[in-house]
C-alpha cells in the first residue's frame with residue numbers, strides 16, 4: 001500500500017505527525033494502539049508489516065479478554081515513526097484532536113494472510129494471541145478484532 005495515501009491526507013507544515021519513509025531495515029515487530037480523540041473517540045491499532053504500520057481504527061476500547069469482538073476499520077498505512085507519536089493534531093487538519101499512546105510493545109505474526117491475521121501481542125494492556133478477520137460488511141475495509149481463547 002505504501003505511504004502515498006497517508007501523505008496526501010496531511011499537511012506536514014501544520015501537523016506534528018511524522019512524514020516517514022517505507023523502511024526496509026530489520027523488522028522490530030512494532031505494536032501500538034493510540035487513543036485518538038478525533039470527532040469520534042477511537043483506538044488506532046498499528047502493526048509493523050513490510051516497512052510500514054498496518055492500521056485499523058477501532059470505535060470501542062480494544063478487548064483485553066476473550067469473548068469481546070470489536071469492529072476494526074482498515075485505514076491507510078502509517079510510517080513506522082508513527083508508533084511513537086503522541087500529541088495534538090491541529091484543528092482543521094485530518095484527524096484533528098489529541099492522540100495518546102494507549103498501549104505499546106511488540107508482536108509476532110503467527111499466521112498473516114490477506115483476510116485473516118493471527119498475531120501474538122506483547123503489550124502492557126494487550127497480551128497473548130489476537131485475531132483480525134476481514135468481514136463482508138462495509139467497503140471491504142471492515143475487520144473484526146478479538147482475543148483468541150486460550151488453547
Ligand code: MN
Pocket residue numbers: 036038042044057095
Ligand atoms: Mn485515528
